Amino acid sequence: MSMLKKYGLIALIAGGVFVALIFFSLNIPRNREANAIERSVLYIISPVMKPVSRISFFIADIWDGYINLVTVRQDNLRLTRQIKELNTRIVSDNEALLENRRLTRLLEMKETINESTLTASVVGDDLSNWFHTVIIDRGSSSGLHEGMAVVAAGGVVGQIVKVSLDNSRVLLLTDHSSGIAATIQRSRARGVVKGKGDGLCSLEFTTREEDVKLGDQVIASGVGGVFMKGTPIGEVTMVKKGEYGIFQTITIRPAVNTEHLEEVLVVLKGGI
Amino acid sequence: MSKRGIFLLIISILGALILQTSVLPVYVDSLFKPDLLLVIMVLLALRVSYGTGAPLAWLLGLLKDVFSGLYLGLNAFSFLFIFIIIRSVADRLYAESGFLYVVTVSVATLAGVTINLLLLLLFTNTPAIAYSMISGLLPHLLFNAFAASLVALLPLFASVEEVA
Numbered sequence: 001m002s003m004l005k006k007y008g009l010i011a012l013i014a015g016g017v018f019v020a021l022i023f024f025s026l027n028i029p030r031n032r033e034a035n036a037i038e039r040s041v042l043y044i045i046s047p048v049m050k051p052v053s054r055i056s057f058f059i060a061d062i063w064d065g066y067i068n069l070v071t072v073r074q075d076n077l078r079l080t081r082q083i084k085e086l087n088t089r090i091v092s093d094n095e096a097l098l099e100n101r102r103l104t105r106l107l108e109m110k111e112t113i114n115e116s117t118l119t120a121s122v123v124g125d126d127l128s129n130w131f132h133t134v135i136i137d138r139g140s141s142s143g144l145h146e147g148m149a150v151v152a153a154g155g156v157v158g159q160i161v162k163v164s165l166d167n168s169r170v171l172l173l174t175d176h177s178s179g180i181a182a183t184i185q186r187s188r189a190r191g192v193v194k195g196k197g198d199g200l201c202s203l204e205f206t207t208r209e210e211d212v213k214l215g216d217q218v219i220a221s222g223v224g225g226v227f228m229k230g231t232p233i234g235e236v237t238m239v240k241k242g243e244y245g246i247f248q249t250i251t252i253r254p255a256v257n258t259e260h261l262e263e264v265l266v267v268l269k270g271g272i
Numbered sequence: 273m274s275k276r277g278i279f280l281l282i283i284s285i286l287g288a289l290i291l292q293t294s295v296l297p298v299y300v301d302s303l304f305k306p307d308l309l310l311v312i313m314v315l316l317a318l319r320v321s322y323g324t325g326a327p328l329a330w331l332l333g334l335l336k337d338v339f340s341g342l343y344l345g346l347n348a349f350s351f352l353f354i355f356i357i358i359r360s361v362a363d364r365l366y367a368e369s370g371f372l373y374v375v376t377v378s379v380a381t382l383a384g385v386t387i388n389l390l391l392l393l394l395f396t397n398t399p400a401i402a403y404s405m406i407s408g409l410l411p412h413l414l415f416n417a418f419a420a421s422l423v424a425l426l427p428l429f430a431s432v433e434e435v436a
Contacts, residue, residue: 124339125297127289129305129412130404131341135293161342169339176398177342197404259302 105153106263113151113228115269118142120150122261123167130197132175133158134261139166147226149267155232155255156180156220157264168266172258173233174199181223182233187211190221193233193252199259201234203250210248212239218252228267273324284312285332293339303411306419309336310384313351314377315423317358318367329355343396350387354380370424377420381413 027035034042110117120142124135138144140163150157150170158178162169171178174195182193182203189210191203206212216236222229238251273281288308296305313332316325333351337344358376365372389405392398423429 124293125302127292127309127336127340128307128347129302129408130401133341135339171342176401176404177396194400197401198407 102153102263106265109151109153110265113265113267115228115267117265117267118144120168120264120266122264130176132172132178132195132197132258133161133169134172134258136168136170136264136266137166138266139164139168141165143268144168144266148269149227150264151227151231151267152256152261152264154257155234156227157256157258157261159226160266170264173201173254174258180227180233181221182218183221184210184212184236185217185219186213187216191250193218196251199254200237201252201254203236203252204247206248206250207246208241208248212236212248212250214239273320281312281328285309285335288312289335289339303408304415305412306415307336307381307384307412308419309333310351310380311377311416311419311423313355314358314373314380314420317355318362318365318373318376322356322359325355325359326352343392346388346391347384349391350384353387354383357383368429370421370429373424373429374417374420378413378417381416382409385409385412
């Protein structure tokens with residue numbers, strides 16, 4: 001009796017382990033099919049599992065969506081700030097890229113000019129609607145004088161008309177008061193480019209006999225000594241020869257878009 | 273004019289200048305640019321005496337000439353002329369009315385363009401400018417009236433209830 005008490009528990013455990021092993025070994029060949037025990041347990045548990053699972057998900061949602069949001073506001077603010085910083089950087093990078101392109105073109109123009117030049121930025125526009133002048137950030141302290149030529153990457157911009165210590169006013173070629181001696185590049189016909197005030201120019205004093213066609217390039221003739229010979233002025237967009245009169249009516253679109261000027265080159269030659 | 277008035281006037285003129293030369297051209301076409309100095313001058317003409325207002329109007333015009341065109345004195349003359357005309361009738365008008373102010377700015381705009389055009393045609397060799405001035409007159413007039421209507425919202429004008 002004492003032997004049974006002494007070794008009974010051990011024997012029971014050993015027997016249980018042995019039965020479990022036998023059970024396991026018997027089930028090895030049928031490891032892909034549920035036996036009666038598995039089926040029964042699943043049958044009993046599955047109705048409970050579904051609502052419990054839903055409740056668990058519900059609780060998890062509440063936790064993640066409402067309770068565990070202590071840092072979300074901080075994260076939101078940080079990310080919003082980062083987005084703003086990145087957007088600002090993108091805008092400034094794009095601006096730098098565009099500026100680089102403009103300055104590269106300006107530099108190419110500068111290399112074609114034999115005289116010394118000075119780069120200036122446009123800082124202001126004309127106060128009135130019918131005069132066409134711009135203000136640049138260079139003046140007499142930089143060696144500028146009235147009458148000096150101003151060009152941009154595309155060609156002629158105008159002429160300096162008023163100079164102060166650190167600023168100057170440039171009369172654009174589109175102003176009614178502007179006049180530039182010009183030549184048609186192809187036929188060498190001559191005339192004077194005058195501003196029309198609406199962003200366009202006209203080539204005046206070109207006689208009816210001269211050969212001028214649509215698309216002809218107009219360049220500075222160099223007469224007068226302000227603009228270097230060959231500097232582009234614009235392109236002929238309209239030619240009209242009336243039945244009477246000595247001259248043709250020629251409209252020119254300037255090579256430089258005077259409405260969106262940002263950087264210009266002042267040719268440091270001549271002037272009053 | 274009080275010290276506060278002088279201070280406000282200087283700030284307004286500087287603001288108008290900067291706005292018109294460096295800010296507005298970036299965002300709006302040159303045709304749709306209001307003449308803020310004219311708007312200020314009309315306000316002076318309705319509110320300030322001859323002694324103070326006439327030199328100020330001339331100086332405002334001169335300031336405009338410094339930043340516009342080639343002809344120094346052109347706007348100075350037209351501003352002074354318009355000031356004198358408005359001032360001569362201002363005592364008989366209800367100068368606190370915002371509506372009257374907008375109408376006066378519109379009339380002053382027309383008068384300014386007419387005087388400038390006449391002077392340019394008489395004294396300079398730019399006859400073609402007449403086309404630019406006449407074709408741009410309507411938008412210029414409308415934008416000046418719009419700018420004046422914004423100024424008329426300021427507390428220095430009587431509200432509609434007060435007028436009624």
